[in-house]
Amino acid sequence: MRFDSLADSVGRTPLVGLPKLSPSPDVRIWAKLEQNNPTGSIKDRAALWMVQDAEKHGRLAPGATVLEPTSGNTGISLAMVCAQRGYQLICVMPENTSIERRQLLTMWGARIVSSPAAGGSNEAVAVAKRLAAENPSWVMLYQYGNPANAQAHYETTGPEIFADLPTITHFVAGLGTTGTLMGTGRYLREQVPGIEIVAAEPRYGEVVYGLRNIDEGFVPELYDAAVLTTRYSVGPREALRRTRELVEREGIFAGISTGAVLHAALGQADKAVRDGRRADIAFIVADGGWKYLSTGAYAGTLAEAEAELEGQLWA
Amino acid sequence: MAVQVRVPTILRNYTGGAKSVEGSGETLAALLSDLDAHYPGLKGRLVTGDAGDQLHRFVNIYVNDEDVRFLGGLDAKIADGDSVTVLPAVAGGSAAVAGG
Numbered sequence: 001m002r003f004d005s006l007a008d009s010v011g012r013t014p015l016v017g018l019p020k021l022s023p024s025p026d027v028r029i030w031a032k033l034e035q036n037n038p039t040g041s042i043k044d045r046a047a048l049w050m051v052q053d054a055e056k057h058g059r060l061a062p063g064a065t066v067l068e069p070t071s072g073n074t075g076i077s078l079a080m081v082c083a084q085r086g087y088q089l090i091c092v093m094p095e096n097t098s099i100e101r102r103q104l105l106t107m108w109g110a111r112i113v114s115s116p117a118a119g120g121s122n123e124a125v126a127v128a129k130r131l132a133a134e135n136p137s138w139v140m141l142y143q144y145g146n147p148a149n150a151q152a153h154y155e156t157t158g159p160e161i162f163a164d165l166p167t168i169t170h171f172v173a174g175l176g177t178t179g180t181l182m183g184t185g186r187y188l189r190e191q192v193p194g195i196e197i198v199a200a201e202p203r204y205g206e207v208v209y210g211l212r213n214i215d216e217g218f219v220p221e222l223y224d225a226a227v228l229t230t231r232y233s234v235g236p237r238e239a240l241r242r243t244r245e246l247v248e249r250e251g252i253f254a255g256i257s258t259g260a261v262l263h264a265a266l267g268q269a270d271k272a273v274r275d276g277r278r279a280d281i282a283f284i285v286a287d288g289g290w291k292y293l294s295t296g297a298y299a300g301t302l303a304e305a306e307a308e309l310e311g312q313l314w315a
Numbered sequence: 316m317a318v319q320v321r322v323p324t325i326l327r328n329y330t331g332g333a334k335s336v337e338g339s340g341e342t343l344a345a346l347l348s349d350l351d352a353h354y355p356g357l358k359g360r361l362v363t364g365d366a367g368d369q370l371h372r373f374v375n376i377y378v379n380d381e382d383v384r385f386l387g388g389l390d391a392k393i394a395d396g397d398s399v400t401v402l403p404a405v406a407g408g409s410a411a412v413a414g415g
Binding site: 122124187199203206212213215217218225231234 | 323325326360371372374380381382384386400402403404406
């Protein structure tokens with residue numbers, strides 16, 4: 001496959017079957033390998049769409065500065081897209097973010113502003129909103145509320161999955177900004193009546209939920225519960241166990257959040273088997289495992305790995 | 316009929332610091348009312364609306380790890396031995412892996 005530039009190669013990722021983890025020939029599980037995107041995660045889609053949308057609406061001109069609360073994959077994707085187009089990127093990220101993340105962002109030319117570790121991403125969002133108010137010329141793309149984030153999946157992820165798997169019965173993905181589930185879910189619902197759209201939400205250690213009070217909570221503006229059929233909370237033990245199963249049994253080396261998603265997908269598969277229904281369950285592998293090696297997720301016993309993850313934002 | 320309810324850090328001032336409390340009820344609403352009898356004020360932090368008939372926007376409650384908003388909300392059925400988890404809604408998504 002040939003493309004004019006790296007950004008043009010975003011998307012069109014493989015959908016691969018899981019012959020060992022699928023329970024039967026009638027109940028099959030399929031993995032959408034988003035680590036095959038240019039910077040190694042599904043966020044390349046949202047980053048590219050948000051930047052293109054801002055350009056189309058005149059919000060971004062050459063030399064502009066882009067601001068985003070992200071310590072993870074979205075920052076890396078935006079850094080790549082912004083560097084290609086001559087924009088400066090400033091990422092607001094919790095100060096306890098891993099050294100790999102900082103090195104990757106710096107390598108692609110992003111500047112990093114740290115937010116307090118306590119409060120996690122909530123705090124990063126708050127700091128970014130304050131910086132945006134203080135610097136009106138900076139452009140915050142704001143992945144949690146930018147419709148272009150979901151639109152990327154409505155226009156690409158959804159159609160790709162449906163083209164590869166027209167018999168799809170379930171779509172399962174992680175719930176963060178909610179962009180993947182909202183966009184892909186809306187598209188697939190239009191194409192496949194009765195399809196089940198299932199969210200897997202990582203359940204972190206207690207420190208991550210250390211808000212001062214409930215009213216400081218956060219629900220992404222993009223989130224519309226009506227798109228989902230159901231939503232599961234998946235803890236670190238199950239996420240780690242499934243992440244390891246995926247690489248040991250199917251050879252797919254994925255990030256930890258993918259383990260949580262696979263756990264929910266396998267739950268749907270079990271249910272289909274019990275109900276005697278056929279099922280084609282597609283789930284999202286959001287990224288590869290490379291960036292998480294230092295967390296200890298892939299070494300030692302599950303209990304040791306779980307202890308290492310305590311207090312970390314692992315998805 | 317007993318159900319274990321996991322309580323997040325910010326609400327433990329209502330449970331005398333307990334991480335997990337036991338309650339009973341055939342629906343989530345009944346369970347929360349039962350808890351409120353033992354831990355006054357707890358229910359008021361979880362529900363909103365004039366009649367207290369809606370889950371607080373920033374509160375997520377899971378029965379056996381499934382979000383109750385997809386199981387009938389406060390009308391969700393609760394069975395003996397179920398595990399109920401209460402969590403505040405926080406920003407996830409492309410978040411940090413800490414450490415390092």
